[in-house]
Amino acid sequence: MREKIKKLISKANVSFIEVHLEEREGIEIRYVGKELESLNQYIDIGGNVRAFSKGIWSFASFNNFDELESHINFVAREARLGCNGKKGRLAKVIPYVDEVIVKMENDPRKIPINEKVKLAKSYNSRILRSKKIQSSRVTYEDIFQRRFYLNSEGADIVEEKIYCGISFTAIAKDGMNVQMMHKSKGDTEGFHIVYGLEEDAEEVKKDAINLLKAEKVKAGIYTVVADPLLTGVFAHEAFGHLSEADFIYTNQKMQKIMEFGKRFGNKNLNIVDDGSIRGKRGSYKYDDEGVRSRKNYLVKNGILVGRLHSRESADIMREKPTGNARAISYQFPPIVRMSNTYILKGKMAFDELIGEVEEGIYAVSALGGQTELEMFTFSSSKAYLIKDGKIGPMVRDVVLSGNVFETLKNIDGIGSDVSMHGGLGGCGKDGQMPLPVSDGGPHIRIRNVVIGGK
Numbered sequence: 001m002r003e004k005i006k007k008l009i010s011k012a013n014v015s016f017i018e019v020h021l022e023e024r025e026g027i028e029i030r031y032v033g034k035e036l037e038s039l040n041q042y043i044d045i046g047g048n049v050r051a052f053s054k055g056i057w058s059f060a061s062f063n064n065f066d067e068l069e070s071h072i073n074f075v076a077r078e079a080r081l082g083c084n085g086k087k088g089r090l091a092k093v094i095p096y097v098d099e100v101i102v103k104m105e106n107d108p109r110k111i112p113i114n115e116k117v118k119l120a121k122s123y124n125s126r127i128l129r130s131k132k133i134q135s136s137r138v139t140y141e142d143i144f145q146r147r148f149y150l151n152s153e154g155a156d157i158v159e160e161k162i163y164c165g166i167s168f169t170a171i172a173k174d175g176m177n178v179q180m181m182h183k184s185k186g187d188t189e190g191f192h193i194v195y196g197l198e199e200d201a202e203e204v205k206k207d208a209i210n211l212l213k214a215e216k217v218k219a220g221i222y223t224v225v226a227d228p229l230l231t232g233v234f235a236h237e238a239f240g241h242l243s244e245a246d247f248i249y250t251n252q253k254m255q256k257i258m259e260f261g262k263r264f265g266n267k268n269l270n271i272v273d274d275g276s277i278r279g280k281r282g283s284y285k286y287d288d289e290g291v292r293s294r295k296n297y298l299v300k301n302g303i304l305v306g307r308l309h310s311r312e313s314a315d316i317m318r319e320k321p322t323g324n325a326r327a328i329s330y331q332f333p334p335i336v337r338m339s340n341t342y343i344l345k346g347k348m349a350f351d352e353l354i355g356e357v358e359e360g361i362y363a364v365s366a367l368g369g370q371t372e373l374e375m376f377t378f379s380s381s382k383a384y385l386i387k388d389g390k391i392g393p394m395v396r397d398v399v400l401s402g403n404v405f406e407t408l409k410n411i412d413g414i415g416s417d418v419s420m421h422g423g424l425g426g427c428g429k430d431g432q433m434p435l436p437v438s439d440g441g442p443h444i445r446i447r448n449v450v451i452g453g454k
Contacts, residue, residue, distance in 0.1 A: 001065070002150060008069055009152045012076040014051045016090060018151035019072070020288065021047040021065075022330040025109075026143035029117055031124040033135045039117065046330045047148075051079035052312075055088020059333045091314035091321050093291050095154035100285045102160040106190030108142035109162070116140055119194065120166070123201045127170050132209045134173040138201075140166045140194065141186075141424055147288075155290040163187070163281065163436060166194040167424045168201050172208035179211035179396070181381060182367070184423030187438075189279040207382055210394055217383065217395040217453035223360035224400065224449040225353050228419040230380060232439030233366040235271055236341045236427070238376040238404045240439075243273070243298045243306075244324075244429075245313035246336040257374065257405070262304045265408040268346050271299040273308055275323055275339030281422025282341075282437035286323070288334035293323040299408075310336050328432045335430055343441030346414025353413045353445045355389040361451060362386055363398055377401040399452035413445030 001021070009017045024044045030037045048061040049071045058078035060071045108116075124138040142164040149157040165186020172179050181204045187193050226234065241247065248254050275284050275293030284293055289311050298306050309317070310325035313336055325334040354362065362384045369378035378400045385392040419440050426434025 002148065002156065005068070005150050006156075008072050009150065012051065012072055012152065014053050014076040014079050014152075016052040016152055017072065017076055018050050018149065018155075018289070019047065020050075020330050021148040023146040024143065024329070026141065027113065027116065029120045029140040031120055031136070031138045034128065036117070036121070039113075041113070044329075048330045048333070049075045050333055051075040052088075052090060053079040053082070056082040057333065058082065061331045088312070089315045090311040091309075093289075093311060093321055095151065096286065096290060096292065097154070097156045098158075098286070100157075100159040102144075102162050104162070104190045106192045107162065108164045108191040109144055111191050123166070123168060123197065126198060126201045127168060127205045130205060130209060132172050132174060132212065133170055133205060134178070135171045137169040138166070139424060142191070149286065149288070149290050151290060157286050157290055159284065159286055161188060161284065162190075164191050164193055165281075165422065165424045166197065168204045170204045170208040172212050174212045177212055179208050181208040181211065183365075184425070186422045186424060187279050187281055188283060211382065211396050214394040214396040216397045217361065217451060219453040220451055221448055222451050223357050223386075224446045224451070225357065225360065225362045225386065226444050226446065227362070227364045228417065228440050228442060229365040229421050230363050230378070231343055231441035231444050232341070232421055233369065233378060234376075234407075235343050235441055236338060236437065236439040237369060237371050237378070239271060239298070239408070240273065240338045240341040241371065241429070242374070242404065243308050244336040244338070245307045245309045245317055245319075248307060249313055249316050254373070258304060258307065260304055263302050264299055264304055264405060265302040265411055267301045268414050269299055269302045269408065269411055270297065270344035271341070272297055272344060273322075273324070273338050273341045277340050277420075280340045280420055280438040282339040284339070287325045288327050289321075289325040291321045291323040291325065293339060296322045296324075308336050308338065310334065326435060328435050332432050335432065337429060337435055338427060338437055340420060340438040342418070342420060342439055343414070343444065345416050345418040345442045348413050348415050350415055350417065350443050353415055353443055354386060354391060356413070357386045357445070358388060360386040361395070361398060362391055363400065371404075374404045375402070376404055376407075397453055401450050401452065407446060407449070410447040410449070411444050412447055415442035415444065418442045
């Protein structure tokens with residue numbers, strides 16, 4: 001098949017053409033309450049062809065490989081017809097020839113389905129061991145993916161990837177008061193990531209119950225210490241999306257705001273996107289344009305120094321490709337996306353971050369949120385009051401909001417601890433959801449955060 005594709009694309013008579021083929025198989029197990037709600041095992045095979053000519057892309061996806069030649073001819077013809085004298089190029093890259101084959105001791109594909117079901121059931125039963133828990137949800141998932149990528153420049157790449165993860169949700173109720181807590185874990189290292197998580201299931205249950213008696217936070221302006229999960233969500237949602245070049249080059253306002261050399265924080269602030277980290281949810285060796293992943297500094301020593309690119313956006317902005325052109329499957333063309341986005345560690349211990357706060361909030365994880373250009377709003381899953389440098393009682397309904405750039409400048413403490421989070425789900429953009437990503441960082445301390453509450 002690969003040799004056939006090479007011959008076909010060499011005859012396509014278009015400046016650039018690429019072919020993706022993909023095999024995907026997976027299992028999803030979900031318990032809701034006491035019931036096994038779903039057990040799905042699936043196999044999906046398909047591909048796409050994408051052609052580029054003078055700034056115009058043509059794209060087609062398919063499941064029938066017998067029609068591959070007609071798809072190649074179609075997209076090449078459409079790209080040529082659509083150019084109408086327009087200009088446009090792709091940044092030059094190395095056409096890699098490589099095979100990335102998964103080899104792991106704890107391969108999820110070798111674990112019997114009944115063992116996976118038994119594991120999910122055991123966690124679910126643990127969550128339900130309380131009269132105050134109204135319902136639960138436990139979801140297990142593993143996915144194996146094999147991608148083939150070939151283009152008219154000579155790239156010929158095979159890359160395999162396996163993801164395994166699990167999530168816990170507990171819903172507690174006391175009269176009309178209903179509270180929910182969620183936690184998820186997963187990566188590309190093997191099945192062992194979902195073993196031994198009894199304490200995590202217990203924590204989800206206890207936190208949901210404790211939220212029932214937690215007071216609503218009083219609205220105001222606080223010093224906030226964010227845990228690594230919330231730090232990661234902020235780095236991804238509030239800043240990472242602003243760093244995606246396909247958004248920047250079409251928005252003149254953001255071009256001025258996101259100008260290289262601008263100071264966005266103190267000298268200890270460093271924000272990175274790195275798809276080359278081994279074993280994380282958002283890791284890969286090559287993106288969906290055959291560009292090798294790498295460590296990309298977005299902010300270095302408080303200064304804006306980088307952004308994320310596809311080959312097209314890199315050429316438009318006269319910068320280098322970063323390996324961030326990604327698609328959720330063969331059914332979609334790649335667009336500029338994040339991989340593993342995080343804030344680098346600083347030098348402060350957690351006790352030091354907390355100890356210098358007279359009155360504030362320790363915010364843990366993120367329940368949800370939204371961004372609109374440089375403005376953001378996040379809800380923490382749970383939070384605790386800080387008084388005279390000590391963590392106090394739990395509070396709930398903590399909503400953080402503000403301007404991204406002002407908030408970055410108000411980060412005055414960066415912890416020495418760093419953790420990354422993948423879990424189930426993923427990132428959404430332009431109708432492509434969920435894209436596998438990870439985010440994280442250390443504990444960080446932020447001054448003058450607007451908190452909504454009672």
